[in-house]
């Protein structure tokens with residue numbers, strides 16, 4: 001970009017499975033966008049962390065990983081997971097080892113039906129499904145607190161303790177109410193399970209009521225997580241912004257991605273809303289070893305995540321342009337197998353780049 005225009009440093013961590021395929025597609029599209037727009041620049045740093053790195057070094061990332069990441073404005077992440085390494089080792093070794101210390105406490109998953117795709121729900125139109133799911137991303141059920149006592153075959157104990165702190169719950173509530181306020185419908189659903197989980201979830205409800213008082217212009221309701229799954233399927237049009245715990249929102253957002261068309265499309269932002277640390281953007285899908293190396297992975301989840309990254313960096317116009325290009329291409333029928341198309345990752349990527357060039 002010309003001098004005086006901002007340049008953002010992006011750390012790219014493609015990691016495992018289809019991660020490298022979708023991340024290189026994402027970078028190709030982002031580079032086309034910045035070249036055509038010429039209003040800001042992106043500088044990529046390529047980090048080879050992941051399961052191959054673990055095999056060589058016995059850990060998923062180097063000791064100074066967090067210092068390295070703090071030198072960047074944002075992180076673009078692929079996927080982590082390896083068929084030969086237990087999932088809890090790889091997840092905690094890489095993704096959570098970044099999210100938790102960098103205080104990316106808000107995991108945000110926008111969900112809508114893109115033009116050119118459809119919901120598996122026959123009755124659900126594009127107008128009916130336009131959600132943002134806000135997931136608490138730093139504590140709760142995934143705090144990693146617990147232990148096991150394997151005394152003998154007949155008597156073994158394992159605990160998985162959920163942790164809810166006032167600091168943690170109030171900050172995610174405030175973030176969720178702000179997100180709801182920024183959207184046209186200004187409506188938030190707070191998901192709980194306070195009938196059965198009588199400590200942490202009752203506390204969660206208490207914090208919701210307290211923070212709600214700061215947002216009199218946001219209409220909000222509470223819903224038990226089990227009832228919420230049926231509401232998502234039967235009355236999607238009544239939902240706008242949703243906030244839920246680490247575990248509950250993990251499950252709800254996978255359901256949301258499926259209802260919106262395919263897990264290959266959905267994006268995730270792991271945000272540090274204080275902006276003290278870089279935030280991380282990644283497709284919702286995992287490493288998908290069944291299709292790795294075949295060149296058929298859907299890159300749209302990474303394109304959408306890249307658009308969310310640009311939005312977070314203050315480049316909303318570029319983000320809109322990227323999404324318009326993606327939706328034009330999908331509507332034109334160029335899509336991968338998971339969307340009922342017959343195109344490869346490369347064909348979809350080249351087509352999106354061509355569409356960006358045409359629009360600008």
Ligand code: ATP
Nearest residue numbers: 080081263264285286287288289290297298299338
């Ligand atoms: P992980 O263990 O890392 O979560 P996974 O093997 O469970 O990975 P997911 O990525 O969670 O796989 O997705 C489940 C299935 O959905 C995959 O096996 C794959 O067939 C399909 N899938 C996921 N992502 C994509 C994509 N980007 N394009 C096409 N199909 C995908």
Ligand code: MG
Nearest residue numbers: 081285286287
């Ligand atoms: Mg998986």
